[in-house]
Amino acid sequence: MFQFKWLWHNLKGDRARYIIALCLSVIGSSLTIINPYIGQRIVDTFIAGSDAAQNLRDERGLLIALGLGMIGFSLLRTGLSYFTTLLYERASQNMLYRVRIFLYNKIQGQDMKYYDRNRTGDLMTKMTGDLDMVRHSLAWIIKTIIESLTVFVAAVVYFFFIDAELTLWLLILSPPIFIVAFIFARRVRPMYVDLRERLSQLNTITQENIAGNRVVKAFAREEFEINKFTDKSVNYSEANKKAALVWLDYFPYLEIFSQGFTVILLISGGLLVMDGRITFGEFSAFSALIWGLSNPMRSIGIIINDIQRFFASVTKIMEVYYASPEIANHHNAAVKRRYQGRIQFDNVTFKYDGVTVLENINFKIEPGETIAIMGATGSGKTTLINLIPRFYDAAKGRVLVDGTDVRKLELDELRGNIGVATQDVLLFSDTIDGNIAYGNPDMPEEDVVKFARLAAAHNFIEKMPEGYNTIVGERGVGLSGGQKQRIALARALAVQPPILILDDTTSAVDLETEEHIQKSLRELDFACTKIIIAQRVSTTAEADRIIILENGRIIEEGTHAELLAKRGYYYEVFKLQNEGIGREVNAHGEK
Structure with a gap:
């Protein structure tokens, strides 16, 4: 099966160890016939044989040797089992480590569409529970199957060696057992x-609610979320019990057939002993090894259960393992050059799941220009800027940076030249210093402070318990929205990008702080093209150009004064955000 080929492929580096473990399993399981054979010799020679009393007097050394042999082989099998288990565990744990690292790298290399279509909880399940099930299968299920088959075959061979007819009577139960197992x-x-x-x-619900605990508490929806989680938990529990209880429908048949081996042995074997066809010692060997037939049959249901879990888990893992991003980052080792910052949208159309989000977008941005983008919610602003670092690809047209289609640029180089700060800020569970220097971990502390000052973050950081060494907590817990936005802005500025993209980054700060940030952005000591998504006219007013989007199309473009003169969308937003509109309009030479 393809799943087992996948397992074998990922055992590379531990294949020899695993093969040795399999061989030792076969050898160790084969040795199970030794002690019954020794027991047969002891019974026939020293207990039930016609010369048993004389042999006890004359052959005591043989009896002691046979007894020591049984002890020795028991210790040998125990030692082999211990060493074999170590090999299985080492091979499976090594494979688990390699596959987990590979999957994590694979997930990291996926494009934005992959994250749009895959739930975080599902990915977490694949990285944890599914992987552990695969490891369990490699270390225990396959081991159990090999050992059960070996014991079964060894017992059958030994039984045929003693008496073929009795063996065939015992094996008559095997076909119905396999039929029941197959069904x-x-x-x-x-x-x-x-x-x-x-x-x-269930994992997705858990992850979402833990991550969104503030929203839950803000709306006092704890009871609703508990009920939702309970429903999912009940669904999972019922499905688990349903799958587990199916075994009870088949367990009686398998148990009856398994116990039937003993019944057949007692009847047929007893008759053969009375007829003198087999010795009492041979009968005792049959009795001692009958578990080699019955136990595999009895445990076949458990093995099938685990195998089915394995197939369900490995199929999910392989979905990630063989997933290929449409936008692949090959991480080519090349000297990264600094871009000038010239950007052009050439008749760009973008569709998401067949829905047109952007249509026929055309504009140019020269190096060092500041462009503001405005528009109603859902107009395509964020989608537009996501095309520049190539988080998505245009369906038609081209996005060019420094005259080159972004699809022809090396992704590490392209994204290394772009600093991004978004409204929905994600801060890592790290120090403030570590968050600001995320793009350049070797950044000197004085540079971290410098960019924090530019983002108007230095003053509140100094007041934190440990200053820049304060741990901010998961997703920036403990900071206000405006504080998180300023740290994110400092992080974007810290890489000194030739292209800076700010997606409504100052929406949660006061006007005085916004003015400080705007002043800092105008006075940057490095060349930088700035693209700013904003809803405040105070943010867009001093931009070199303002682009207005509506339903994925550019409906207005120009300077602050030019757009006011057009009396369109921008003019209406300006009126809504400013009192004394007449005085402001007159200041720009309008009626």
Whole structure:
């Protein structure tokens, strides 16, 4: 099966260790026939044989040797089992480590569409529970199958060596057991696929609610979220019980057949002993090894359960393992050059899941220019700027940076020349210093302070318990929205990018702080093209040009004064945001 080929491929580096473990499993399981054979010799020679009493007197050394042999082989099998388990664990843990690292790198390399279509909780389940199930399968399920088969085959061979007819009577129960197991496997597999999906939904609900705990508390929706989680938990529990209880439908049949081996042995074996066809010692060997037939049959349901879980988990892992991003970052090792910052949108159209988000977008930005973008919610502003660092690709047209289509640029180089700060700020569980210097971990402390000052963040950072060494907590817990935005702005400025993209980055700061930030952006000591998404006219007024988007199209473009003169969308926003509109309009030479 392809899943097992995938396992073998990922065992590279531990294949020899795993093969040795498999061989030792076969050897160790084969040795199970030794002690029954020794037991047969002891019974026939020293207990039930016609010369048993004389042998006890004359062959005591043999009896002691056989007894020591049983102890020795028991210790040998125990030692082999211990060493074999170590090999299985080492191979499976090494494979788990390699695959987990590979999957994490694979997820990191996916494009934005992948994250749009895959739930965080589902990805977490694949990286944890599914991977551990695969490791468990490699270390224990395959081991159990190999050992059960080996014991079964060794027992059958030994039984045939003693008496073929009795062996055939015992094996008559095997076909119905395998038929029951096959029916059980077909019935239970889709249940485990469904169970895996419900676990993913449960993890997604958990992740979303923990991450959004502030919103939950703000709306006093704790009880609603608890009920929602309870519903998902109940669904998962019911599916788990349903899959587990299916086994009870088949367990009686398998248990009856397994116990049937003993019944057949007692009846057929007893008759053969009475007929003198087999010795009492041979009968005792059959009795001692009958578990080699019954136990594998009895445990076949558990093995099938785990195998079906394995298939459900490995299928989900392989979805990530073989996923290919449409926009691939090959991380080519090349000397990264600094861009001039010239940007052009050449008849760009973008569609998302068949819906047109941007249509026929055309404009140019010269190096060092400041461009403001405004528009109603859903007009395509964020989508437009996401095309510049190539988070998405245009459906038609081209986005050019320094005259080159971004699809022909090396992604590390392109994104290394762009600083981005968004309204929805994500800060890592790290120090403030670490968050600001995220793009350049070797940045000197004085530079961190410098960019914090430019972003109007230095004053409040100094008042924190440990200043720049204060741990901000997950997603910036403990900071206000405006504080987080200023740290994010400092982080974007800290890489001194030739292209700076600010997506409504000052929406949560007061006007005085915004003015300080605007002044800092005008006086940067490095060449920088700035693209600013904003809703405040106070932010856009001093831009070199302002672009107005509506329903994915550019409806207005010009300077602050030019757009006021047009008396369109920008003019209406200006009136809404400013009192004394007549005085302001007259200041720009209008009626």
